Amino acid sequence: MKKTILIFAALIVAILSLFQLSKYSVLTGNTAIETVIAVIAIVFFIVGVIINKKVLHQQKDLNREIDHKKIADLGLSKREYQVLCEIASGLSNKEIADKLFVSESTIKTHVSNVLVKLDAKRRTQAIQIAKTLQIIPQ
Amino acid sequence: MKKTILIFAALIVAILSLFQLSKYSVLTGNTAIETVIAVIAIVFFIVGVIINKKVLHQQKDLNREIDHKKIADLGLSKREYQVLCEIASGLSNKEIADKLFVSESTIKTHVSNVLVKLDAKRRTQAIQIAKTLQIIPQ
DNA sequence: TTAGCACTCATACTAAAGTATGAATTGTAT
DNA sequence: ATACAATTCATACTTTAGTATGAGTGCTAA
Numbered sequence: 551m552k553k554t555i556l557i558f559a560a561l562i563v564a565i566l567s568l569f570q571l572s573k574y575s576v577l578t579g580n581t582a583i584e585t586v587i588a589v590i591a592i593v594f595f596i597v598g599v600i601i602n603k604k605v606l607h608q609q610k611d612l613n614r615e616i617d618h619k620k621i622a623d624l625g626l627s628k629r630e631y632q633v634l635c636e637i638a639s640g641l642s643n644k645e646i647a648d649k650l651f652v653s654e655s656t657i658k659t660h661v662s663n664v665l666v667k668l669d670a671k672r673r674t675q676a677i678q679i680a681k682t683l684q685i686i687p688q
Numbered sequence: 689m690k691k692t693i694l695i696f697a698a699l700i701v702a703i704l705s706l707f708q709l710s711k712y713s714v715l716t717g718n719t720a721i722e723t724v725i726a727v728i729a730i731v732f733f734i735v736g737v738i739i740n741k742k743v744l745h746q747q748k749d750l751n752r753e754i755d756h757k758k759i760a761d762l763g764l765s766k767r768e769y770q771v772l773c774e775i776a777s778g779l780s781n782k783e784i785a786d787k788l789f790v791s792e793s794t795i796k797t798h799v800s801n802v803l804v805k806l807d808a809k810r811r812t813q814a815i816q817i818a819k820t821l822q823i824i825p826q
Numbered sequence: 827t828t829a830g831c832a833c834t835c836a837t838a839c840t841a842a843a844g845t846a847t848g849a850a851t852t853g854t855a856t
Numbered sequence: 857a858t859a860c861a862a863t864t865c866a867t868a869c870t871t872t873a874g875t876a877t878g879a880g881t882g883c884t885a886a
Contacts, residue, residue: 591729591731591732592732593729594729594730594732594733594736595732595733595735595736596736597733597736598732598733598734598735598736602736627831627832627833628832628833629832629833629834630832637812638812638816639816640808640810640812640813640814640815640816640817641812641813642810642872642873643872643873643874644872652833652834652835653834653835653836655834655836655837656833656834656835658873658874659833659834659835660833661873661874662873662874662875662876665874670778671780671874672778672780672842672873672874673812673873673874674775674776674778674779674811674812674815675778675779676778677778677812677815678776678777678778679778688826765861765862765863766862767862767864768862780842780843781843782842790863790864790865791864791865791866793864793865793866793867794863794864794865796843796844796845797863797865798863799843799844800843800844800845800846803844809844810843810872811843811844
């Protein structure tokens with residue numbers, strides 16, 4: 551929030567300077583008015599694009615951001631959440647075990663716990679529920 | 689595509705008119721240069737926002753649209769695609785069978801075919817691949 | 827320090843998923 | 857008309873997933 555205010559302040563100062571500069575340049579006859587207008591136009595075009603991108607990006611992030619609070623509320627441990635993510639990427643229990651350097655039986659324990667905590671009957675349902683709860687990337 | 693070209697053409701004409709108008713206004717002393725610059729700035733700012741929004745919106749649509757051509761390319765039949773979608777929603781073979789009013793063995797056949805056509809080893813991997821190929825909703 | 831939690835692993839089991847094969851039916855395009 | 861693809865179903869099988877239970881280890885907060 552402070553960052554936003556600072557950026558806007560800097561922007562306003564820059565624009566005012568540009569105005570003064572353009573006025574001076576034109577009055578002293580150093581620069582053609584077309585050039586000044588072109589520069590102003592380009593600058594404001596770019597500013598428009600950037601601001602718009604920032605706003606849309608924030609909205610996008612909100613839609614895609616992982617809800618860490620919900621992960622905690624569900625009581626998912628760090629390891630269980632890791633396993634959930636690997637399930638969602640399509641790995642088998644054995645593959646997850648090899649990736650995390652533990653035994654398959656350990657993964658089975660984690661998977662069972664994840665299913666209980668997400669109230670899912672199957673790993674595919676767990677994926678669906680986790681996406682709905684926005685605790686894994688879409 | 690034709691629409692885009694028309695819009696851009698109109699935009700260029702409008703901008704050129706604005707330039708001429710501003711030049712004329714300033715030369716005849718009817719308008720202060722600050723006003724002209726302000727108008728130019730506002731117009732280009734708005735144009736920047738609009739163009740940016742359009743581009744991002746198209747990208748968004750592309751990300752969410754289902755690629756029906758790819759479904760056909762993969763050789764997925766209508767029924768196989770239906771089954772794939774139900775898998776992605778987290779249903780078991782039995783549940784899919786009940787939903788589509790066929791036997792579980794029929795669903796197993798479809799699932800096997802889907803796995804071969806998507807080059808997946810498991811249904812969870814099929815979900816992941818289908819999402820990557822954008823043939824099922826995210 | 828000890829109670830509790832997270833993590834690990836094993837065994838033994840049941841349930842579900844997936845493969846392979848063969849076959850019947852139906853609509854459709856040549 | 858017939859060849860073809862899609863859909864359906866069954867049986868028999870292997871593999872993977874998931875459950876239940878018990879237990880050992882290490883870390884941490886009361």
